[in-house]
Amino acid sequence: MEQTPHRAGHVAVIGRPNVGKSTLTNALVGAKVSIVSSRPQTTRHRLLGIATFPEGQLVLVDTPGLHRDHGRSTATAMHRWMNRAARGALEGVDVAMLVVRAGQWDESDTFAYQALHGAGIPVVLVVNQVDRIKDKAQLLPYLAQVSEGREFASVHPVSALKRKGLEALVADVLRLLPEQPALYGEDEITDKSQRFLAAEMVREQLMRQLGEELPYATTVEIERYEEQPGLVNIGAVIWVERKGQKAIVIGKGGERLREIGTRARQQMERLFDSKVFLETWVRVREGWSDDEAALRAFGYHE
Structure with missing residues (x-):
């Protein structure tokens, strides 16, 4: 056969x-x-x-x-x-x-x-x-x-x-694909690092919870990513373009930021198969989404 x-x-x-x-x-x-x-x-x-x-x-x-x-x-x-x-x-x-x-x-x-x-x-x-x-x-x-x-x-x-x-x-x-062996190992699922995926999971929660109020004015930068036995320690900065947006992300008494962090951490723990300690901060950089230098600094490069 x-x-x-x-x-x-x-x-x-x-x-x-x-x-x-x-x-x-x-x-x-x-x-x-x-x-x-x-x-x-x-x-x-x-x-x-x-x-x-x-x-x-x-x-x-x-x-x-x-x-x-x-x-x-x-x-x-x-x-x-x-x-x-x-x-x-x-x-x-x-x-x-x-x-x-x-x-x-x-x-x-x-x-x-x-x-x-x-x-x-x-x-x-x-x-x-x-x-x-x-x-x-x-x-x-x-x-x-x-x-x-x-x-x-x-x-x-x-x-x-x-x-x-x-x-x-x-x-x-x-x-429709060429006859050839696999290009990646059987256990590989993406070309992106866990550090990148961590930033994306925080941003996903921003999009889900603040889409109406802050559609595109946020991005996420991972400042700290440390792997220890059974634990990943992550520090994430959420960048917005105006002070008023910072208040929206943080929410009353910090409630919204905590919710964003909790949901993102739960997603990370499922994907990384590890406990995650996640800290989040919100900072302002005016006009970052229309600034080529800022985009490169935040990882938007070819």
Whole structure:
């Protein structure tokens, strides 16, 4: 009986903001490597999630959502950085997954498709959140509509959150990858350090708890990261752009900051499989999100 060849390669996960790219990456990896919230711009960095299966390995390049800058005058340095990171994800990849939200297709989806089509790589359309469509009869006309005039290697309706439809998606993507051994070890799940992941988990809680009040004015810097037997000791600075924002993050009597720290610490302990001692501070640096030097200092570099 002929053995199925082992395949491995890089797969860009691309789409407009907030369509579930990070949820899909985490579902395929089987662990939380990319933070998730209902707010756009949750993912700011290009991140590798490594999904290993008996038949092959997907090295998933999770990216910030692609969006139009609408001219340099209105785009902050942070917006430009995220678009560069998303576009840079196409360099050296074998396949791209274009993630869209079921029942929706707008100019941002078209923009993302055009960026992929111009890259000359196979594109798999992943229609996410199909569980939210009550009348499944609506799905077929929608799939026909979005596929018309566009080249997709395959089309997959899925629910990343409920892990539905992922087996068929993995099988189709693997078929498009080169025959080669795994690129990473079986126990590796990301290319990012625990220090990086710690900062992201604090930022995830900021996005989840303060999204309405401070949508994009915060970032997190790890000042202290010390590993001891059975314990990780972490000091995290939350940077905001104005004094008023600092008060919002801290909350009445420090209650909100404690809640952010507690939830982030619990996430870290699950991922790191270790006790975590986490201290958090809030500091102000005016206009950091539109300051290229500040972005580099906070880890936003190529």
